[in-house]
Amino acid sequence: MKIQRSLEITLIAICAALYAALGIATYLGLFTPILSTVRFWPSVFVPAIFSIAFSPMIGGVGAAIGIFISDMVVHGNPLLSLTVGVPANFLGFYTIGYLYRKLRDEKKIIMLIFSELLLTTLILVALLYFNLLDYSFLFAAIIAIIATALPAILLKGEDRRIVVSGSTGLMLGSAYIGIGVWVFSQFFTLPSGQAYLPGWAALVWFLWTYLTEIPFIAILTPPVVKVLKSSGITFGEEK
Template identity: 30%
Template structure:
């Protein structure tokens, strides 16, 4: 959760030394590869795609250098996936690499442009949605073209890509919200000379703005959870998944996805409540 009385504040961008950029690239790629590989055995309910809380690693390095962090994320995901499969894994190269690079680069750029807690929430939301969209909607056609899965009608393939997108986002976004704020404080305290941000006080106005963004994101995730579990949209998704998973497994996958969406909504709601309460207490004190 967010730290009491803290907010992100960014000074004017400064030139990053090449040695620092190279170090961020190397360390980020190694740590991300190890973190992704460690949870690579946890496959999504769709039978493909992974559970990857390690996305917090390149997001943290993006607070130092967005370009090096995004390159490290791209290299790290390729190393982890290729390590897991025992060879250069082309779906990772063609789908995960561009998605990771663009997602974390956008995350860092948005943070630099909007140096507030609400900017952090918006940057993480946009970056995770965009990066995972690229990964999911490149990955499905790539595995079809490579013959990893048999050719299917467009509708099941679209539903598979959508399901992967939802899974990636729902299982990754909360980790950024939980882990990046304390990491940001630690970096600013221990390595102030290499960070492009400094913590500042969370004002009442900023707390309200931050809480509003979090509650809106939570509402969207809650609506998505309800749609997946209780509407014809979820039934259509289950039909598409049954082509690959079978009827029973597709229903189980749908239930897990709906639960993850609801859990993410709950985390965001709690975080929004905490943000508002902390800002209010600071104002009263």
């Protein structure tokens, strides 16, 4: 069933509000598991759910608005948010909902998830080999990879499709963030005070974003979507 415009706007507002609120709470130290110096970011499962359960546009726009609100509290740099955070979130979460509706071939789904995990692992090993990451991040990364691989292997059908769609969309969004932060640093100073980051920093930001967010999409999104569907609270088209 196609969503009415008024309902679509309402769902976007709810998605944005939940995403921003949970993101700000995470920044303040709530709802946030921490392994050594690595802080995870659980709020990403919110727009993933909206993108899958309702529509890619609702999840993408809700995430874009929500991250802008969150960014204004976290670092307060609107230019960085509008050029990196906002488009990356729209791209990533729109893609999640889009792929969820398009991915049907089980073999392709399995190949896609393992290709993504392999790529992530190879980049991680390369950065560690050149001493560009510390081992506390390695420990957190291993947990994140396992937390993604296990649902992708153990879950079946639609649940597996959710994990793979979430992983792929998040990977695209994370790549945008990695490249975007690097480009931004060549012209402006980042909120952290860094500027003129080296090229390999784009890979670090990509890994950081993907690995600290994917466990929450892989673990939390499938059961919530299942509850929504069993309750009849889904309005998006399944074409």
